[in-house]
Amino acid sequence: MGGAPGRAAKGVIVWKAVDAWARVRGDLPDADLARIAAATTVTGGRPVVAPVKGFEALVDNPYRSRVVxxxxxxxxxxxxxxxxxxxxxxxxxxxxxxxxxxxxxxxxxxxxxxxxxxxxxxxxxxxxxxxxxxxxxxxxxxxxxxxxxxxxxxxxxxxxxxxxxxxxxxxxxxxxxxxxxxxxxxxx
Known part of the structure; x- marks a missing residue:
């Protein structure tokens, strides 16, 4: 993203975002995944996604649950x-x-x-x-x-x-x- 090292494949984009790696994965068209990835930054070690037209963030859950x-x-x-x-x-x-x-x-x-x-x-x-x-x-x-x-x-x-x-x-x-x-x- 934006010239940062990374890779893209069907359904996933991975890139270097400051001092962490970020990943967006889903079953959306690649162009939509790219728009979401472009709106994603890393702040304090956590991803932050700016609003993307046509999408709504509904939950803000951790990647791994503390309790299973x-x-x-x-x-x-x-x-x-x-x-x-x-x-x-x-x-x-x-x-x-x-x-x-x-x-x-x-x-x-x-x-x-x-x-x-x-x-x-x-x-x-x-x-x-x-x-x-x-x-x-x-x-x-x-x-x-x-x-x-x-x-x-x-x-x-x-x-x-x-x-x-x-x-x-x-x-x-x-x-x-x-x-x-x-x-x-x-x-x-």
């Missing part, structure tokens, strides 16, 4: 053993841009809708695959599994599980008495 909450189940206990095998199913949600960034990077593909919201499937996070969608503004939810191969039956099963899931607020989550572990939120 997930629940794990046996596929059979959810009634999906026939489609997902005898593996593990996990549901997770986070408020961060990094999950969406990883999905774009991994070439996620459309997978219908979950409760009226567009969903994608991907192998981005290991296991056999994940179904991801945005149940609320800025929140990325994922249903993933390991077990049977990723096929149309598995995607349909993940969508059925997703349709039955719901977001919990902090109080509801704590009421489940979850096991808390310290760890590094590194989904790369």
């Amino acid at each position: 909450r997930n629940a794990r189940f046996d596929a059979a206990d959810l009634g999906e053993g026939a489609s997902l095998g005898d593996g593990l199913v996990y549901l997770s949600g986070a408020i961060c841009g990094g999950l969406e960034d990883r999905l774009y990077e991994a070439d996620a593909r459309p997978a219908g809708k979950v409760n009226g919201k567009p969903a994608v499937v991907s192998g981005a996070f290991g296991g056999n695959g994940v179904l991801a969608w945005e149940p609320a503004l800025g929140v990325v939810a994922i249903v993933g599994y390991s077990g049977a191969p990723m096929d149309d039956d598995a995607v349909a099963a993940l969508r059925r599980i997703a349709e039955r899931s719901r977001l919990l607020d902090v109080g509801q989550w704590k009421a489940t008495r979850p096991l808390a572990r310290q760890g590094t939120n590194d989904f790369s």
